[in-house]
Amino acid sequence: MERVTQELVAPPLLPEHTQIAVGPPKVVKIRMIVEEKEMEVAPGVTAHVMAFNGSIPGPIVVVHQYDYVELTLVNPITNTMVHNIDFHAATGALGGGALTKVAPGQEVVLRFQAIKKGVFIYHCVPGGVMIPLHVALGLSGAIMVLPRDGLRDDQGNPVTYDKAYYIGEQGFYFPQDVDGNYIKYSSVIDSMPEVLQQMRKLTPSHTVFNGSVGSLTGANALTAKVGESVLFIHSQGNEDSRPHLIGGHGDFVWEGGSFNDAPVTDRETWFIPGGSAVATLYKFKQPGVNVYLNHNLIQAIQLGAAAHVFVEGEWNNDLMEQVKPPSAIEWSGYCKYLHFLQGDRYEQVYTRCSSFLTD
Structure with missing residues (x-):
């Protein structure tokens, strides 16, 4: 061979x-x-x-x-x-x-x-x-x-990708001291007893993409262009994950990572059981910063499981348009509405409203 x-x-x-x-x-x-x-x-x-x-x-x-x-x-x-x-x-x-x-x-x-x-x-x-x-x-x-x-789509037709990215999601379990500082160790062996103890709590200290917080955001963001089909391969060794592309979709998602089965289509969020991987194909339709994250938003925002995709191209107003920009609210009618409220609730909201109008 x-x-x-x-x-x-x-x-x-x-x-x-x-x-x-x-x-x-x-x-x-x-x-x-x-x-x-x-x-x-x-x-x-x-x-x-x-x-x-x-x-x-x-x-x-x-x-x-x-x-x-x-x-x-x-x-x-x-x-x-x-x-x-x-x-x-x-x-x-x-x-x-x-x-x-x-x-x-x-x-x-x-x-x-x-x-x-x-x-x-x-x-x-x-x-x-x-x-x-x-x-x-x-x-x-x-x-x-x-x-x-x-690869084949849900109808059995060939599909290809213009780019492919691999995202490995990782839960870390790093111990902290009584003051909340992460403990510094001299080696893996040195850290092992307390890391094992922390792992038993099943609560990660960090949940990150590709090894560290911010590894795929900002200057490290993934890139694409409008009209490009991008294959995302996403794995998780221990914990479950729920990937989601804000402002986009999974055009084709091979659930469980199986290419032997037809992909499911048009998913908003897809699922990765711990100890598995998934492949998702999406053709970008709008430029700008897209956020790809674990839609357990606690893990994404507070623990680090998020990535950016910078997409180049022309904006399509037919898909989305700001019809009216932000403007001041007419508050007088709102304050009149307060007369229908009763008791403490009336006092709380009326005080805030009056303060806003005064400012």
Whole structure:
């Protein structure tokens, strides 16, 4: 079989690939290095985490159905823990987890055939309580197994994407001291007892896209143009998520990440069960700043699970138009209405109204 090397890249980007397979199945060689490292997860908050190829989430792998994935997994001598990898796209041996355990200073090669098409997560699964710890500290990613003849819409017609982005949602559980400050540790091992204790509360301190608060907003925002179809691949290793694109929709959503099933259409919000991924295709119709977020708005706004998409193009007034700009309200009629109110409610509102008119 033809053997090719796929150069993995940091999310939200995808490696170079074709949407339709060229020729018969191939052996696709990839290389991943597990890093135990310190990184900033929010402004002023640094923590010890673990990452595939240095990024949270790990890089997305893209192959076609029936291709073989040949992974070299490296655990550098500088690490302190045993690591491995479980591909939800693989069949047998704990998704490869039973065949990939490597101690610091070791590497291992695993090959599996991608027989199921769709988007799937992968994650570290070293055993026991280390499984949730490693995932909660960043060791997860995704693989997209495309149909050999490309994606299809709900009617079975071919669809393509102009751009694709990978968003990995991550819940972190970092302990705080009695004053509310995040505790500083010297290593992953040093932080482990208190992180495990914090995890038992099932309440993340941060829920972020691509490793940190603000990683996909402002200067780091995703980009698109009006008329472009963008494929969003979104994964979550532990918690459930409810992605939503403010001002847009999921034109086609492959629920559960399955490309074997017809996509559902025109969704306002879609669902990702913890431990899975989803693919969503949307053609942008209006320019401006679009917000892509977890519609558990507490996680999005207060914990960090939000991204921006800057879209270029011409505004379509037929889709939306401001008919009348903001203007002053005629308050005299409103104050007359207060006479119909009774008791304390009347006093509260009347006082506020009078104060407004005086100001």
